[in-house]
Amino acid sequence: MKIYQQLCSFMAVLFVFPNTGSSYSCNIPVILQGTWFSRENGRNTFTELDATSMSRRGRCLAMKEEFHVNYTLIFKQDLCYTCVKFLVRTVNVLEKIETPCVDAPEDHVSIDTICHSSNSSQQLVTLFSENYVPVNCRSSLHGVWNFAYQNKFKFTGECKHPDSYIRSCEQPDSQFLKTNQRFNITYKKCTGMTGSFDGVVEYSCLGDWFLGKNHYFAVANTKESRRDEKYRCFLKNLDSDLYLGVSTTADCSTLNTVENSPERLHIKPVQPEIIEPGCRLPQNFSGNWINTANMDADIFINETHIIETWNYDNGRSSNTTYVCKEQHDSLVMMARLTIGSCQKEYVCFDFVLQHHNIVRYRKGTPMITDNFHTVCSKMQFQNQVKSKYELYLRKNPMHFDDGSNL
Numbered sequence: 001m002k003i004y005q006q007l008c009s010f011m012a013v014l015f016v017f018p019n020t021g022s023s024y025s026c027n028i029p030v031i032l033q034g035t036w037f038s039r040e041n042g043r044n045t046f047t048e049l050d051a052t053s054m055s056r057r058g059r060c061l062a063m064k065e066e067f068h069v070n071y072t073l074i075f076k077q078d079l080c081y082t083c084v085k086f087l088v089r090t091v092n093v094l095e096k097i098e099t100p101c102v103d104a105p106e107d108h109v110s111i112d113t114i115c116h117s118s119n120s121s122q123q124l125v126t127l128f129s130e131n132y133v134p135v136n137c138r139s140s141l142h143g144v145w146n147f148a149y150q151n152k153f154k155f156t157g158e159c160k161h162p163d164s165y166i167r168s169c170e171q172p173d174s175q176f177l178k179t180n181q182r183f184n185i186t187y188k189k190c191t192g193m194t195g196s197f198d199g200v201v202e203y204s205c206l207g208d209w210f211l212g213k214n215h216y217f218a219v220a221n222t223k224e225s226r227r228d229e230k231y232r233c234f235l236k237n238l239d240s241d242l243y244l245g246v247s248t249t250a251d252c253s254t255l256n257t258v259e260n261s262p263e264r265l266h267i268k269p270v271q272p273e274i275i276e277p278g279c280r281l282p283q284n285f286s287g288n289w290i291n292t293a294n295m296d297a298d299i300f301i302n303e304t305h306i307i308e309t310w311n312y313d314n315g316r317s318s319n320t321t322y323v324c325k326e327q328h329d330s331l332v333m334m335a336r337l338t339i340g341s342c343q344k345e346y347v348c349f350d351f352v353l354q355h356h357n358i359v360r361y362r363k364g365t366p367m368i369t370d371n372f373h374t375v376c377s378k379m380q381f382q383n384q385v386k387s388k389y390e391l392y393l394r395k396n397p398m399h400f401d402d403g404s405n406l
């Protein structure tokens with residue numbers, strides 16, 4: 001008798017969810033469980049998901065999983081069924097689309113019927129984990145920029161100030177660890193633009209994701225306790241690194257294109273700090289050169305600096321500067337500064353001027369330390385084969401009285 005009853009209820013489950021594949025039970029995956037914050041219809045909303053239910057939506061009846069990132073679930077609360085699709089963006093961020101709650105005959109309840117009967121006016125809602133785990137910012141944002149900003153809702157025009165900057169770099173978290181789980185945006189006020197302001201905003205990174213060419217990342221303001229002001233989304237476009245879009249609410253769906261974002265930052269990689277030279281290169285190195293290892297770069301050398309400049313197709317350029325710091329014989333330790341990068345590094349060059357028109361050199365691994373004996377230790381070149389020398393060729397070869405140019 002008991003077995004017969006169990007069989008009956010098993011058949012009933014089969015009957016009720018004919019289209020949900022082979023799994024009838026619904027175990028909400030751990031990645032969806034927890035307490036989440038969202039802005040829904042202009043209100044702060046908290047949503048709780050545990051292994052079997054969702055707050056205000058009821059008990060989970062069925063689930064469909066696609067590629068571990070898309071989960072479609074049906075919930076039942078009283079006589080009402082809701083279909084919720086969760087898109088896992090990062091461990092800290094979900095987006096959801098859901099149908100209005102519908103009444104349905106029990107024998108009609110399945111993912112297909114409940115989810116597809118729904119009406120297309122569905123809106124994507126961003127859910128931020130209340131117990132977020134900060135992640136490394138490096139894949140979201142890494143470097144130092146100057147910026148000008150626009151805010152659609154606060155002022156017209158662009159607030160441009162030389163001291164507004166974004167800095168996302170590794171910083172010491174403990175004696176041994178350097179991490180980059182937070183970044184700072186320093187805003188400066190522009191006279192006449194009400195809504196522009198002076199202040200530093202520090203964000204924790206909550207992870208990033210791609211949708212086509214749109215690169216999104218989510219953040220939490222570390223100094224803000226009001227939930228709706230705490231969470232924000234950023235948008236970059238893979239085709240252009242000139243702008244960043246920022247949401248002005250805890251909602252990523254307001255960011256569709258960088259251009260039309262509520263707040264838009266016009267960013268420019270920052271020229272790194274000025275470094276005083278500590279040595280001089282031979283005068284006969286000075287001039288303009290071509291680097292055979294990197295034909296696309298122009299090389300300018302004077303007695304204290306080597307500047308490599310790249311020109312991109314789109315008319316923009318970038319450069320790396322080396323400053324002479326310390327020299328012993330043919331070995332020169334140079335400080336390397338890259339536009340927009342977080343820190344200076346030191347590199348050992350081993351130079352041989354072969355002719356007036358050719359410089360042969362080897363380059364060691366960049367290091368953070370400025371200790372000559374470490375940066376230029378024998379180890380730096382020991383494992384390199386002899387042919388590892390690279391060449392600078394004089395751009396406009398010097399000619400001599402005998403007609404030779406060597």
Ligand SMILES: *[C@@H]1O[C@H](CO)[C@@H](O)[C@H](O)[C@H]1NC(C)=O
Pocket residue numbers: 066067069070087
């Ligand atoms: C997840 O769902 C979204 C929205 O329905 C869809 O655009 C995307 O292609 C899906 N991704 C995967 C991996 O199924």
Ligand SMILES: *[C@@H]1O[C@H](CO)[C@@H](O)[C@H](O)[C@H]1NC(C)=O
Pocket residue numbers: 100119120121
């Ligand atoms: C979708 O739902 C809205 C209200 O929730 C309703 O006004 C509209 O007619 C529905 N559209 C369809 C195609 O069912």
Ligand SMILES: *[C@@H]1O[C@H](CO)[C@@H](O)[C@H](O)[C@H]1NC(C)=O
Pocket residue numbers: 167171182183184200202
């Ligand atoms: C952000 O700026 C504040 C104040 O200037 C500073 O204390 C903090 O360490 C900075 N955080 C980061 C990640 O640079």
Ligand SMILES: *[C@@H]1O[C@H](CO)[C@@H](O)[C@H](O)[C@H]1NC(C)=O
Pocket residue numbers: 282283284353354355356
């Ligand atoms: C380059 O200049 C150095 C001294 O500054 C000199 O010793 C060396 O002979 C010169 N090399 C060539 C190839 O002219």
Ligand SMILES: *[C@@H]1O[C@H](CO)[C@@H](O)[C@H](O)[C@H]1NC(C)=O
Pocket residue numbers: 302303304305
């Ligand atoms: C070498 O060029 C750099 C960059 O243009 C400049 O700052 C520096 O003063 C120059 N050094 C000398 C010795 O002329």
Ligand SMILES: *[C@@H]1O[C@H](CO)[C@@H](O)[C@H](O)[C@H]1NC(C)=O
Pocket residue numbers: 269271307309317318319339
């Ligand atoms: C290097 O690039 C920066 C930023 O694009 C630019 O401001 C600077 O003038 C460049 N420096 C040189 C020497 O080309």
